[in-house]
Amino acid sequence: PPLVGLHAASLMCFFAAVFGAQPGVISGAAGATAVVLAPLVASHGLEHLFAAVALAGVLQVAAGVARLGKLIRLVPRPVMLGFVNGLALVIGMAQFEQFKAGGAWLQGPELHTMAGMTLATMLLLRAWPRVTRAVPAPLASIALMTAAAAGPLKALGLRTRTVGDLASIAGGLPAFHVPAVPLSPGTLATILPYSAAMAAVGLIETLLTQQLVDETTGRRTETHTECVGQGVANVVSGLCGTMGGCAMIGQSVINVNASGRTRV
Secondary structure: OHHHHHHHHHHHHHHHHHHOOOOOOOEEOOHHHHHHHHHHHHHHOHHHHHHHHHHHHHHHHHHHHOOHHHHHHHOOHHHHHHHHHHHHHHHHHHHHHHHEEOOEEOOHHHHHHHHHHHHHHHHHHHHHHHHOOOOOHHHHHHHHHHHHHHOHHHHOOOOOOOHHHHOOOOOOOOOOOOOOOOOOHHHHHHHHHHHHHHHHHHHHHHHHHHHHHHHHHOOOOOHHHHHHHHHHHHHHHHOOOOOOOEEOHHHHHHHHHOOOOOOO
């Protein structure tokens, strides 16, 4: 359900900001960790997912306490650059699916509207900072293009898909939820491999993002504290019925470029 990801985004962002080391890093429901957990959901359901996320958080806290985060500083700079640019390519290629409907490419006015709004949004992202930095360019672009879609474009009979068309986002706020799984060695044996993989993938992406933000802001922060912050965020996420996550480099770069330097 979409709410599993939406709740994860809010909980991860809040608790990682409170307990983490680098205020510029943005955490949320990330694709890197979702891919790791997808087979578990397919075979055992959501409750095992929640338990695995909470256990992954415990493992991340343990890694932070053991100060294993400092090992990320051994990663060569070319590897970090490859990671950043490779991720940009993956994100960019994934967007082409939005130009399809039912497996076929959009045609006619629908394609022209989609392409035009996409290009206009990209141009706004580049031009807006020259106007003002009081309002971040991504927020301004979203607000202006949403207004355009709901106003002039709609009046002209040009319609484009919205987030609400993709999936229902109705629901309430996150609530405490103990995963409904048997407390047995069998359950632990089932979720531990996924939890360990999620903890490792999440910390690698988080610490690489932290290094990039440290370099951009000129402020070196403690890796072990960031590990603990991510772990706490995932424990809370798992106990509130969400999919957890890790730091997200794209959102972190946007935040830093928009002068985000504090935990608020």
